[in-house]
Amino acid sequence: MTTRRTFLTGLAAACAASALPAGVLRATGSTGARVLTVTDVHVSDYPTVQAVRWIGEQMERETGGRVRMRLYHSGQLGRESEAIDMARFGAIDMTRVYSGALNNAFPLTQVLSLPYVFDSVAHLRRALDGEVGATVLRGFAKRDLVGLAIYDSGARCFYNVRHPIVTPADLHGLKFRVPASDIFMQMIRLFGGNPTPLAYGEVFSALQTHLIDGAENNLRSFHSSRQFEAAHYWSQTEHSYAPDVLLISRRSFDSLQPGDRALLLDIARRSVAVMRQAWDESEAASKAALVQAGVRMNDCDLDAFRAAVAPLLAQYRRDPAIEALYRNVRSLA
Template sequence: MSTRRQFLGAAALALGSAAGALRAAGGRLELAATDVHVRGYPTVEALRWIGETLERETEGRVGLRLYHSGQLGRESDLIDLARFGAIDIARVNMAALNNPFPATRILCLPYVFDDTAHMRRSLDGGVGQEILAKFADRDLVGLAFYDSGARCIYNTKRAIVQPGDLHGLKIRVPPSDIFMHLIRALGANPTPLPYGEVYSALQTHLIDGAENNWQSFHTTRQFEAARFWSYSGHSYSPEALLMSRRRFELLRPDDRDRLLDIARRSVAYMRSLWDESEAASRDYVLTHGVAANEVDRAAFERAAAPVVARYREDADVDRYWRGIRELSGIG
């Protein structure tokens, strides 16, 4: 048995025992939810809102215990822990889901979305809802999609304007083949690392840079090490809010419907928090020594085009891509 499987098995037993103890307390059902982001981050606060709303609407019969800041492990581990029923709800970025759930790849492809509004229309529409339903194929329930902003490149060396400026740089990517292919196509050396290890990797020069959104750049303090931010907007890779199907099916039918409804309602709340915090994070880091610049977007799109073409050879990816592009420019 691999070390990772042994770890997951032990974690599943431990978390499962803890979850059982929570459920036994006074007959109250308390769901365990997890997020790698810190307290105050929009997705964490959206989960908190779900818990408060669920408790209020069930008169205290059902609640939620939230583990933020990566207390229960990496996103890649949380997917399996939720599938096994060791935890109830996990907020996971789409990049970590690309390999086990191929339908999610379209949501990470470079320049598939024009902007945040285009992404939100796509996730709220037919394509997004079809992908959300795909999680049932591997023992998960797709509750909702959350924002993760425009991913841009930042580094410790220089401003990036043309893809050629990335040549020779080691850029951290999440554990997704798409991001590996993209960063390599842009001319840099992709270095996969867990989210929680990026700050120290920048400090120790294990990597030269990374790519992510304003809030992650800010809340992880990575801006203290990487002083050059380049607006590439190459991906909007959203978040998925997933629930263990085993735990979901243990709920009363009316509580299942209630939880699904509350999760969908939480999206508007999360988006309002996201928009506010994005502006605040951008303003903060720009007043703390970070230099920001625009990239030559047309040049970046040309460099990324072979990656898109490669994935569009899959019929489902191509169908999703066409559906998303049809929503481009709709006000």
């Protein structure tokens, strides 16, 4: 089985031996097909993984096998932060990453992650399907990436090992895992908690050992990661609807034939519907499974949470680009 270590070790050795870019080394398979390497930290049946797998099937069918995709799910090739850099420099071709991990390097993604910008999944989808989503995708071009699609991933909420969270006061003194995003670290502080940046794959053990008291994520990830086995309290704060983004290396994209580039863009856009259908079905199933497993779920005082993070939202809205996107989003509410 290919692991992250063997993949990167082999890739480095091949680059050193040939003095060629990684994207060129992996440009063709044994049959002469162009093979695109794709990564995702989520498990095989996760909706984003299903959508990317569908893209690969469509590309192979439409090109008669000339363009194929090799998908590494479940974090086989490392963390999301590593995948972003590997894609930028052409060590891998494509990756699906959470937008919160992109906030610092790609400022336009910040509007998608800020607290209480979106009112619902339907509201988020209207924004992503329009000019807001298109603007964010265009922003990746500044740093050697091409934005292919944005996959929404439900409401992010808090879960923890201690007690139900109803108001921000219930977070006081607790350590919560956050992605490496200034927005999420500031948000936890304003709620009164202690932000602890950790990679997604480290959360389960951190909950078990009480390195952290809780985390925040969507319901589907909470279930598929089995973090509910350590954290038995789920609180419906809906503080962010930060989605996922599918990216391809600019180098890899430009190496495709013009017709194949256009085809990939079209199929990636169409994969959003595939992902959403899988998401809606699996989220409902996950909720039922969590209730069956004994997870305690509670509603929250959303007005209190909105008030606590109002200064954070005001701070980011001082950026004209963020303000323009924010106004566009709110006009669709």
